[in-house]
Amino acid sequence: MNSEATPSPAVLILLGPPGAGKGTQARMLEQRFGLVQLSTGDLLRAAVAAGSEAGKAAKAVMEAGGLVSDQIVINILRDRLTEPDCAKGVILDGFPRTTVQAQALDHLLGESRQKINAAISLEVDDAAMVARISGRYTCGKCGEGYHDSFKAPAQDGICDKCGAADMKRRADDNAETVGSRLEAYHAQTAPLIDYYRDKGVLKSVDAMGEITTIASAMAKLADQAMS
Numbered sequence: 001m002n003s004e005a006t007p008s009p010a011v012l013i014l015l016g017p018p019g020a021g022k023g024t025q026a027r028m029l030e031q032r033f034g035l036v037q038l039s040t041g042d043l044l045r046a047a048v049a050a051g052s053e054a055g056k057a058a059k060a061v062m063e064a065g066g067l068v069s070d071q072i073v074i075n076i077l078r079d080r081l082t083e084p085d086c087a088k089g090v091i092l093d094g095f096p097r098t099t100v101q102a103q104a105l106d107h108l109l110g111e112s113r114q115k116i117n118a119a120i121s122l123e124v125d126d127a128a129m130v131a132r133i134s135g136r137y138t139c140g141k142c143g144e145g146y147h148d149s150f151k152a153p154a155q156d157g158i159c160d161k162c163g164a165a166d167m168k169r170r171a172d173d174n175a176e177t178v179g180s181r182l183e184a185y186h187a188q189t190a191p192l193i194d195y196y197r198d199k200g201v202l203k204s205v206d207a208m209g210e211i212t213t214i215a216s217a218m219a220k221l222a223d224q225a226m227s
């Protein structure tokens with residue numbers, strides 16, 4: 001036994017339908033544990049904004065609420081994982097979304113002798129997701145999330161956290177697209193719950209309550225999984 005071996009960086013996966021709160025919870029875990037949040041949705045939106053080949057191929061699929069091709073997403077994630085900050089450990093938010101992606105992740109982690117500490121499934125009611133998604137927006141400067149009905153800033157249009165007046169709504173956060181995104185989740189991503197249960201790393205949280213209550217439950221699970 002080598003007691004001086006450096007522990008490999010932690011890998012946490014957040015699973016859940018659109019609107020379950022993966023991004024919000026990932027940011028809270030990031031701050032609490034010093035990990036890096038990797039959102040394939042954010043990486044793809046950046047690729048679309050930059051007009052890269054991957055972004056051009058992804059744009060229409062994202063607007064329609066479908067899943068971008070495995071190859072594009074796997075390449076984007078693989079590149080991001082090689083950046084030095086990922087050595088702190090990562091929280092995967094929105095990846096993997098298909099069995100092919102989950103297998104590719106196993107392969108990538110195997111190459112660097114890393115393992116998945118936990119795949120945390122955020123359990124929510126589909127019916128509530130449409131209302132959650134259709135009203136949400138974020139500060140374009142610091143990424144703080146807001147909602148028309150559940151969390152308005154103290155001063156309309158001004159971020160409570162950083163003071164910027166740069167609120168943004170995602171193009172795919174509308175009632176029409178949410179249906180397709182939920183369908184894609186159930187058809188292609190929900191089977192990953194069994195995939196990770198079979199690997200012995202699945203954890204679940206009730207994600208219908210208060211953000212801070214869910215965050216405490218997630219932090220407890222993450223702490224156990226990383227110790």
Ligand code: AMP
Nearest residue numbers: 040041061062066067068073094095097
């Ligand atoms: P998100 O920000 O995670 O809700 O992702 C927004 C959109 O990006 C999704 O509706 C998909 O079109 C695309 N996307 C994000 N992550 C993936 C992924 N792992 N596989 C395929 N498409 C993805």
